[in-house]
Amino acid sequence: MGMNEATTSQIYDLWSRIYDRTFGALVDHRYHRALEQMQLKSGDRVLDIGVGTGLMLRRYRQDVTVVGIDLSAGMLAKAARKCREDHLSHCQLVRGDAMMPPFPDRTFDHVMVSHALTVVSDPARLLHWAGRLVKPGGRIVLSNHFQSTYRVIASLEKLLNPLFMKIGWRSDLALEDVLDGVDLEVDYSFRLQLLDVWQIVVLRRATPPSIKNQANIEPTVTGTPLAMGSH
C-alpha cells in the first residue's frame, strides 16, 4: 500500500491551513539553498513540482518565469494569495498531477522538486517526467528526505512509514531505488548539517552510454559537444 493521489490531495487541503507555520517553518531555510543550485539566469523558465503553499515562490528572481504545479486546491489557494499579495507576476500556478504534466517536452530550463518526491504514488514516474520536461543541460533539484543508508535508521524509517503516510508522505524512499531505471543521474548532493535527515540532490539527464564509451575510446577528440539533446 503506497501513497494515493486522491487521498494526498485531501490530506494537503487540510495541511494547507497550518503548513506555513509547521512543516514550512521547519524547512524554510532550505528553500534558498535548494534554489541556489539552479544557478538561474534571466529569462529562464522553471517548473516547481508540488509547489504547495508557494513558500519557495518569493525566493525566485523576478526575471525568470516560474510555473508551480500542485494537486491540492487548498495548498494552491495559499500560493495564489502569496502571488497576489507579493505581486509575483512572474509566477503561474497550475492545478494538476505532476505525473501527468500538461506541458510539452523540454518546456523548462530547470525543475524544482521540493519535499514532493516522497509524497507522490510513483516517484520514479515523476522523475521520468521531470527529465522529459527539462531542456538539455537543465538541472532537476530535489530537496527531500531519503531513506538512511544506515541499516538501523532505515529499519526505523520503514517501521514508521505507515504512520508518516497517514500524514502525507513516506519515510522509506531510497534515492538509489527511485533513480533505478530513470534516465537521470546524480550530479552532486549534500546535507545542510552533518546529521540532517534532508538532502539537496542535483540531477541531470544521464549521458547516453554510447557517448560515454565514445569519450573513453577517443580521448583525443575534444571540443565536440555532447549530444545532450538527443532522446
Ligand SMILES: C[S@@+](CC[C@H](N)C(=O)[O-])C[C@H]1O[C@@H](n2cnc3c(N)ncnc32)[C@H](O)[C@@H]1O
Ligand atoms: C510537503 S508539500 C511540499 C510543498 C513545497 N514544495 C515545499 O517545499 O514547501 C508536498 C506537495 O506536493 C503536492 N503533491 C502531492 N502529489 C502531487 C502530484 N501527484 N502532483 C502535484 N503535486 C502533488 C501536495 O499537494 C503538496 O502541496
